[in-house]
Amino acid sequence: MRHLQGRARRAGAALAAVLTWVGLLAGCTAGGSGPLGLGAPIGKPPAPEDVIRVTPGDGSKAVRPDQRLRIKLPGGRLEKVAVVKSQDAQDSPVPGHISADGLTWRPDDDRLALAAKYTVDVVALDSQGRRSARHTTFTTYVPDKRFIGYVTPENRATVGTGMIVSLSFSTDVTDRAAVERAVHVTARPPVEIRPHWFGRHRLDFRPEHYWKPGTEVTVGLRLRDVEAAKGIYGLQSKTFSFTVGRSQVSLVDVEKHTMQVRRDGRLLATVPITAGAPEHPTYNGKMVVMEMLEETRMNGQTVGFGGEYDIPDVPHAMRLTDSGTFLHGNYWSPDAPGSANVSHGCVGLRDVKGGGSDTPAGWFFDRSLIGDVVEVVHSKDKTVAPDNGLSGWNMGWQEWKAGGAVK
16 A cells, blocks of 8 residues: 555656646746746736837827837847738738847838838847737828829830930929939930929939930839928829830921931931021920820910911921920921921921821821920020920030939
8 A cells, every 4th residue: 555655646746747847838938938948037027018119109190201110129139020011902011120139120111101001010038038929000191182293205105315204293392302312214224314303393304415226214203102392292103114216316407498307317308397487486406306296276375476377287296395386297388398487486397288198297207206306406596495395405414413402
């Protein structure tokens, strides 16, 4: 009997030892590793918010975009951080990094998105090796006012070598540097491309010289949540591209009533033209084809000439300036091209009513691209302003570069 009692006492002691070891393992799993990995020190674990401090605070609303997202520990180390941004019904992870000492986490991009919900999940060890986890959320400011940029040229277009990338904004831009930094224009093969501001609504980009044929140009708009003016934030985040086609530069000589059309430096043809009459001379300088219309109405009242003309069916019309300069077909003055300047400032080529494909105007229209250059010389008028259409090639390179907001 004593033998059986001794065996029972030894079994009970062994069971107690096993239970104690299981308890230590359970303590290790729940609270981290203590000395020799045998569990956390005895004591009530701190609250997760005391161990893991998240800014902005849990449940914060209307957080401004310049407020910083930070995760900090008073001691110990971060084990895992997962931050998710929910915006426009889409979830995306927020990349970031833990500091070398393991005490802080910060996002790679410090600026918070607007109209978004952020979800933060953190696992960390405190200074005594006890593990804690914390889950927080906050939402950011939803702006009342947004702005967009209207871009020239169109996505996937093939354009002439004189094309200038032009952005027109829907609001006055007071922080031009912030907006400029959010627009990236690159080219392949690479070439230096610089911005120039015309007032508070327009930002243009161009290289020093005309683009080389075959160049691929990419425009990245990262305007979303950029504050252009107080309380007015950007809406767009998109990328588009265009291709530069062959080179075509046409030289209009007002005195000689001719236009020389050169393709890749080679003379294709010399075409008779009529330009602005002495009382309405044509601008001098380099202009770029902005728009091509098979047929359009031209009314003098729209450009400040009163009722002097109203032609409902002008054929083969190519816009050269915002102020109304066109290169177009002319069927109402058939004897003027090549001999006299009779227009109100436009450049006219011989054509027929309805537009003919075998006329000088039809021939030129069929061989033109938006972005082609038309240069006018020997006119009695001034040089066209750089911001009148895509006429920035009339500005010297140093002056052009000086017009950027980011120095």
